[in-house]
Amino acid sequence: MSLQSSEDTLKLYTIKKEFFIEKHVFTDRGSYVSKLQTFDGIQNVSFQIEMRKKRSAENHGDYYWGIYVIVNAPVSLECYVNFNLDSSERNKVHDCCDGIIDQGSDKIGIDEYIQHDHFMMKRSGFFLNKKAKITVKLTFSYTSKADEELYEPIKMIQSNEWCKRLQNHGKKDFKFIVGNVSIEIHKFFVTLESPVIAAMLENENFIEAQTGEMVITDFGAGIVKAVVEFCYGEDISYIMDLPDFAVDILLFADKYDMKNLKSAFEEYYCKKLTRYNVGKILEAADKVNAVILKNKCIAFIHKFPRKQRKDIAYGCKSLDYELRQLFM
Incomplete structure (x- = not known):
C-alpha cells in the first residue's frame, strides 16, 4: 500500500x-x-x-x-x-x-x-x-x-470579518430571554441580520422595543446562543454536526428572515449530507422552502437503492406525501 x-x-x-x-x-x-x-x-x-x-x-x-x-x-x-x-x-x-x-x-x-x-x-x-x-x-x-x-471538518461561519472586530466595542444593548437564560447581543448586529427583529425594535408598540428584551419560547438556549455567535462571525460547526439541533438553526433563520444564516446553512449541508441525516435535512428544507438544499437532498436520496430510499422516506414523518412518493 x-x-x-x-x-x-x-x-x-x-x-x-x-x-x-x-x-x-x-x-x-x-x-x-x-x-x-x-x-x-x-x-x-x-x-x-x-x-x-x-x-x-x-x-x-x-x-x-x-x-x-x-x-x-x-x-x-x-x-x-x-x-x-x-x-x-x-x-x-x-x-x-x-x-x-x-x-x-x-x-x-x-x-x-x-x-x-x-x-x-x-x-x-x-x-x-x-x-x-x-x-x-x-x-x-x-x-x-x-x-x-x-x-473533513468545515466551518459554519460568516465571511464578514468586521463583525468580529466590532464584537467587543460598546455595551451590548439587547438580549434574548430563553427560560432562565439571558443571552446578550448588540442591537446593531441582530437588526442587521434579521429584518423581522429590526421591524419590532423600530415600532414602539412592540414590547421588545420598550424593554430591549425578546422572550424566546420555541427554541432552546443553545440554539439562540449559536445564532448570536453566528451574528458575531464565530464558527458554529459544533452544533451544525448535530442534525436535530442544526434543523432548529434553520427554522430560527427562517422565522426571523435571517438570510445570511439560512444561506450559510444551505451551503454547509450541501457538503455534509449522509444517509443518516438527509431525511431530517430534507424535512426542514421543504418546510422553509430552502430550494437549493431541498433539490440537493432529493438528488442525494435517489443515489441509494430503492429499499434504502423507502427507509429514508418512511423516517420523514412530516414530509409532504407527494414528495415522499418520489422515493418509493
Whole structure:
C-alpha cells in the first residue's frame, strides 16, 4: 500500500502517541488495551492500542506479544502504522503494518511483535522504572475523495470579518430571554441580520422595543446562543454536526428572515449530507422552502437503492406525501 500526499491525491493525517505500560500488565495478564484516543483532523475517529499474548504458531513452546491498533471511524480509512518499543540496551523493536480499516470498528497489527521471554529479561532493557515505552505513529487517509470531502471538518461561519472586530466595542444593548437564560447581543448586529427583529425594535408598540428584551419560547438556549455567535462571525460547526439541533438553526433563520444564516446553512449541508441525516435535512428544507438544499437532498436520496430510499422516506414523518412518493 502506498500513501501519497499532493494536491491531486488524498490528504494524509498523522498522529504520534507514546504509551507507558506497567510491567505487571505483561506478567499478570494476557492482554492490554489503552484508553480511547481522539484524533484531531479527522472527524469522529478514535483509536486504541491493544497488546495480546499468544502461543507461537510455529513453535508451541514460545509465547509472543502481538500489537494492534483498533480504529473506530464512520467510514473506511487507509491506515499505516509504525510500532516502536524502546530499550535502554539498544534492543529497540520496530515494525510496521498497513491495511484498510472498515467502517465502524476494525483493527490491524502484528501477531508476533516480540517474544515474551526476551521481552521480560532484565538484560534486554525494555522496562525503565518497571514501565515499557511503546511509541505508535499512525498515518490515515480516506479511501476516496468523496469521503474526504464529506468527513473533513468545515466551518459554519460568516465571511464578514468586521463583525468580529466590532464584537467587543460598546455595551451590548439587547438580549434574548430563553427560560432562565439571558443571552446578550448588540442591537446593531441582530437588526442587521434579521429584518423581522429590526421591524419590532423600530415600532414602539412592540414590547421588545420598550424593554430591549425578546422572550424566546420555541427554541432552546443553545440554539439562540449559536445564532448570536453566528451574528458575531464565530464558527458554529459544533452544533451544525448535530442534525436535530442544526434543523432548529434553520427554522430560527427562517422565522426571523435571517438570510445570511439560512444561506450559510444551505451551503454547509450541501457538503455534509449522509444517509443518516438527509431525511431530517430534507424535512426542514421543504418546510422553509430552502430550494437549493431541498433539490440537493432529493438528488442525494435517489443515489441509494430503492429499499434504502423507502427507509429514508418512511423516517420523514412530516414530509409532504407527494414528495415522499418520489422515493418509493
